[in-house]
Amino acid sequence: MCTRDCAAKLITVVALAGVAFGAGQVRKDLHFKVGKRPMISINNPYGPVVVRAGAAHQVVVTAILHSDKVELDQSKSHNRIDIVSHLLSGADQNNGIVEYEIQVPSDANVTLHSDTGRIHAEKLHGDVTVAGSEGPIDVTDCGGGHVHVRTLNGNVSLNNVHGHIEIMSMGGDVLMNQVTGTLVQVNSNSGKIRYAGDFGDEGEYDFTSHTGDIEAIAPALASIDVLARSDQGRVDSDFSLEPKHTPFYTKGGSAFAGTLGKAASSVKLFSFSGKIHLKKRQN
Amino acid sequence: MTDAKRLKGDKLTEAEAIERAKLGDAEAFHALYDLHRRRVYSLCLRMTGNTASAEDLTQEAFLQLFRKIGTFRGESAFSTWLHRMSVNVVLMQLRKKNLPVVPLEETMEGDEEGTVRKEPGAPDERLAGSIDRLQLQRAVDELPPGYRTIFVLHDVEGYEHNEIAEMVGCSIGNSKSQLHKARLKLRELLRMNRAEKAGKR
Amino acid sequence: MNCVEFERVLLEGEQTPEQQAHLNSCSACSNLLADLQLISNQAKSLLAADEPSPAVWNALESRLRREGIIRPGESAHPSFGDLFWRWRTAWLVPVAAAFVLVGVVRLHHPAPAGDNAPIAKQSVATPPVTAAVSSDDQQLLKTVASRPPAQRARYRANLDDANAFIRDAQDAIRNDPNDAYRQQMLINAYEQKQMLYQLAVDNVSEQ
Numbered sequence: 001m002c003t004r005d006c007a008a009k010l011i012t013v014v015a016l017a018g019v020a021f022g023a024g025q026v027r028k029d030l031h032f033k034v035g036k037r038p039m040i041s042i043n044n045p046y047g048p049v050v051v052r053a054g055a056a057h058q059v060v061v062t063a064i065l066h067s068d069k070v071e072l073d074q075s076k077s078h079n080r081i082d083i084v085s086h087l088l089s090g091a092d093q094n095n096g097i098v099e100y101e102i103q104v105p106s107d108a109n110v111t112l113h114s115d116t117g118r119i120h121a122e123k124l125h126g127d128v129t130v131a132g133s134e135g136p137i138d139v140t141d142c143g144g145g146h147v148h149v150r151t152l153n154g155n156v157s158l159n160n161v162h163g164h165i166e167i168m169s170m171g172g173d174v175l176m177n178q179v180t181g182t183l184v185q186v187n188s189n190s191g192k193i194r195y196a197g198d199f200g201d202e203g204e205y206d207f208t209s210h211t212g213d214i215e216a217i218a219p220a221l222a223s224i225d226v227l228a229r230s231d232q233g234r235v236d237s238d239f240s241l242e243p244k245h246t247p248f249y250t251k252g253g254s255a256f257a258g259t260l261g262k263a264a265s266s267v268k269l270f271s272f273s274g275k276i277h278l279k280k281r282q283n
Numbered sequence: 284m285t286d287a288k289r290l291k292g293d294k295l296t297e298a299e300a301i302e303r304a305k306l307g308d309a310e311a312f313h314a315l316y317d318l319h320r321r322r323v324y325s326l327c328l329r330m331t332g333n334t335a336s337a338e339d340l341t342q343e344a345f346l347q348l349f350r351k352i353g354t355f356r357g358e359s360a361f362s363t364w365l366h367r368m369s370v371n372v373v374l375m376q377l378r379k380k381n382l383p384v385v386p387l388e389e390t391m392e393g394d395e396e397g398t399v400r401k402e403p404g405a406p407d408e409r410l411a412g413s414i415d416r417l418q419l420q421r422a423v424d425e426l427p428p429g430y431r432t433i434f435v436l437h438d439v440e441g442y443e444h445n446e447i448a449e450m451v452g453c454s455i456g457n458s459k460s461q462l463h464k465a466r467l468k469l470r471e472l473l474r475m476n477r478a479e480k481a482g483k484r
Numbered sequence: 485m486n487c488v489e490f491e492r493v494l495l496e497g498e499q500t501p502e503q504q505a506h507l508n509s510c511s512a513c514s515n516l517l518a519d520l521q522l523i524s525n526q527a528k529s530l531l532a533a534d535e536p537s538p539a540v541w542n543a544l545e546s547r548l549r550r551e552g553i554i555r556p557g558e559s560a561h562p563s564f565g566d567l568f569w570r571w572r573t574a575w576l577v578p579v580a581a582a583f584v585l586v587g588v589v590r591l592h593h594p595a596p597a598g599d600n601a602p603i604a605k606q607s608v609a610t611p612p613v614t615a616a617v618s619s620d621d622q623q624l625l626k627t628v629a630s631r632p633p634a635q636r637a638r639y640r641a642n643l644d645d646a647n648a649f650i651r652d653a654q655d656a657i658r659n660d661p662n663d664a665y666r667q668q669m670l671i672n673a674y675e676q677k678q679m680l681y682q683l684a685v686d687n688v689s690e691q
Contacts, residue, residue: 036335039537078334080537093632109539113686115635127539131683134638146542150679152642164546168679170642182549187672189645208672210649229665231656270665272652307555312548316541321532328534341536342544349553409515414526416533423530438527463494466520473523 028072030061032081037126039080040104041111045087046070047097048135049112053123054103061102067095109145137172155191162201173212188212192274196281199224199265208270216269217279223261230254232273238280297361304352316345319362323369329435330373332424340376344369370436370450377428410473422472430465437462487513494520621647627684642680649673 034057042049047066054060059081063072069091073084085098093116104110109126112119115133125144130137132151139147143162153171158179165184167174173192176184180200186193188209196217199205205224207214213233218224228235234254241258254276269276297318303311323344328337348368355364423431432451436442437458442450444458451458485493485506490513493503507514548554621643628639653670660666 037338037537037539039539078328078534080334109537111538127537127542129538131686133635133683145539150683152680152683153638164542168676170645170676170680182546187675189642189649189676208668210645210652210673210676227665270668272649272656272669307553309545309548309554312554313541313545316544320536320540321534324536324540325530325532325534329530337534338536338540342540342547345544346547349548350551410519410522414522416526416529419523419526420530420533434527435530438524439530441528441531463491463520466523469523470516470519 024067026065026068028061028063028065030059030063030074030083032059032061032076033057034059034081034105034108035079037079037107037109038105039109039111040102041080041082042100042102042113043083044085044098044100044114044117045096046093046116047085047099047114048117048119049100049102049114050118050120051100051102051104051110051112051122051124052120053106053125056105056107059102059104059108061100064099066097066099067091069095070098072098153191198222199267202264203266205265205267206270207268209274210272211274212271213274214269214271214276215279216267216277217281218260219281221261223264224267225259225263225265226267226269226278227257228255228269228276228278230271230274230276233271233275235276237278239278301352301355301361304349305355312349315349315361319365320345322362323365326366326369326435326440327373329423329439330377330432332431336376340369340373344372347372366440367450370440370442374432374451377432410470410477414473418473418476419469422469422476425472426465426468430461430468433458433461434465434469438466491516624681624684639680639684643677646673646677646680649676 038059040051040059042051061083063083065072065085069088071086071088073082073086075082083100085096087096097117099117104124106123106125108124109129110121110124111129111131112121113131114135117135119130119132119135119137120140121128121130121138121142122140124142127145128139128142128147130139130147130149130151132149132154134152135154136157137149137151137154138157138159139149139161140159141161143160146164147158147161147166149156149167149169151169151172154169155172156167156169156174158165158167158174158176160178161176161181162179163181165179165181167186168188169186169191170189171191172188173194174186174188176186176193176195176197178197179195180197180203182201182203183206184203185206186208188207189212190210191212193207193209193212193214194217195205195207195215199216199218199222207216218239222239226237226241228237235256237256239258239260241256241260243258256278269278296314300311300314300318304315320341324337324341327340327344328334331337331340344365348365355361423434426434433447436447436450437444444455444462447453447458448455453461485502487506487510490503490506490510493500494517507517545554624643625636625640628636631639650670650673653666653673657663657666657670
């Protein structure tokens with residue numbers, strides 16, 4: 001049970017006076033003390049958001065505000081911190097920019113949003129939830145939690161990420177390198193989907209697109225049960241798959257289905273008209 | 284699936300979600316979770332005063348519920364079932380940690396001086412106006428666990444004394460007297476809080 | 485009745501004439517009663533006042549999957565609930581829900597196909613066209629109307645892409661409603677549109 005002192009100490013904020021940084025730019029530094037598994041939410045319409053794992057029990061925020069047309073709103077409740085770049089009258093995509101660099105405990109759950117800026121999350125073990133629009137999104141060395149990414153047209157890049165992963169993109173390409181988990185799901189419209197990894201963890205890998213091409217590069221000793229199908233696009237596999245009995249085959253389009261190794265993981269590669277290629281990794 | 288019905292009111296949506304959850308449908312479980320998550324979490328948070336514990340207990344309450352969803356026959360409202368389960372989960376946790384669920388039996392007969400006399404300095408002062416929700420929240424967090432349990436179950440969650448007595452294993456009289464003491468303690472905490480703020484100006 | 489007796493009777497919650505008489509004459513007890521009632525009434529504001537972090541559902545879902553309570557066959561596609569409920573979508577609720585539900589309705593009650601013969605002719609993927617806009621889409625476009633022109637154009641383009649996907653998926657499923665691949669395509673198409681709506685709405689409060 002939190003005593004009054006405990007509650008008071010749980011989150012403290014030290015806001016240093018803004019220091020002039022560039023012409024019209026102001027830097028703000030914030031420091032919060034937090035408990036286990038804090039929840040941090042950053043909502044920044046314009047500008048990058050970079051979040052990395054830092055020391056336990058503290059959140060350190062450095063924000064560079066590009067003009068006086070944007071201000072930084074912060075609120076805290078129990079173990080939750082919300083930071084919003086609040087656009088004032090006359091703000092636009094340039095003068096409304098705020099650049100964030102944030103260090104959080106590695107067990108933090110983070111929710112990050114930016115329309116135009118780059119979003120980067122690194123070395124986190126909690127849940128990572130990202131919503132972007134045009135800027136690139138990259139998630140690196142994260143594992144153990146859920147990773148949920150939504151974007152309209154920004155490219156998404158995941159490197160060495162493990163867990164439960166769901167990505168949705170309209171036109172942004174989705175690139176995954178060494179990504180495994182119990183569920184790895186990508187739903188794209190025209191964005192390309194490219195996966196290079198082991199398809200491990202006895203997971204479920206579902207990659208679907210409307211028109212975007214899908215390329216999956218697996219090792220020779222992959223252990224997968226794979227279905228691939230495109231109504232309009234070409235479908236190729238570098239592997240000789242063990243055939244399987246399945247009602248999956250259709251009355252039209254291109255498809256293949258089969259297993260490799262012990263078929264530990266399930267892999268579905270579906271596109272309406274994009275090309276699908278299951279490639280063998282060249283070691 | 285009778286999709287047309289889904290577009291009608293919430294009750295049908297919950298009922299359908301329950302039936303689909305019995306079949307193992309992920310969407311249905313999530314829908315049920317979303318319908319009730321705030322109520323369950325708030326209960327756990329009020330009773331433990333700690334977000335990490337509250338989140339763990341929320342997860343546990345829903346997990347126990349969902350494990351048994353196949354046995355739900357609809358004889359009582361789903362939410363009633365869920366909230367009872369949540370209360371039980373929290374009480375079990377408090378007992379495991381040897382935190383008092385309800386203080387030892389006390390009756391007002393033993394308390395001759397009464398409450399009002401304990402405040403000789405300011406008998407006429409009231410908590411004027413409304414109480415800020417955050418202030419009340421903080422004050423509840425500061426209550427001793429036993430008082431907090433009864434206050435949350437009765438005044439926040441709306442359980443009757445006979446229900447509380449059954450859940451926590453005390454007498455109805457004990458439940459009533461602990462509630463009264465909890466409210467008195469809250470009054471004291473809220474007045475102290477106001478006095479501190481006034482003093483700082 | 486003195487103050488001690490008054491307080492004892494207070495517990496029982498009865499309004500007796502003696503209590504009332506004491507209240508009329510004792511400001512301390514009158515204040516006490518008013519304060520306790522205020523506290524009790526305000527307590528309701530704490531009901532369902534707090535929101536757990538998304539981590540709670542995420543951890544719960546993982547457990548349910550591991551224990552087999554969520555069955556894989558019943559959740560072969562991403563739950564629209566995960567995306568749908570995660571962000572506030574006030575006006576969006578009936579609209580977006582209707583999208584995915586309409587998609588599901590059409591899975592089970594598609595426009596009648598001529599026969600079950602193999603598809604003789606396959607249509608090319610529908611290129612995004614600036615078609616006539618539905619009233620729901622008009623609502624979306626109104627939501628982003630105050631954005632810079634380049635942003636508005638991107639939303640419009642994405643809307644066209646999402647609608648193109650839905651049209652293609654609907655056309656395909658008419659020919660074989662039981663085709664699991666086509667079912668998943670249709671649901672994915674609706675979920676993309678739902679995401680578009682959600683992102684548009686999420687950003688409203690910032691402007």
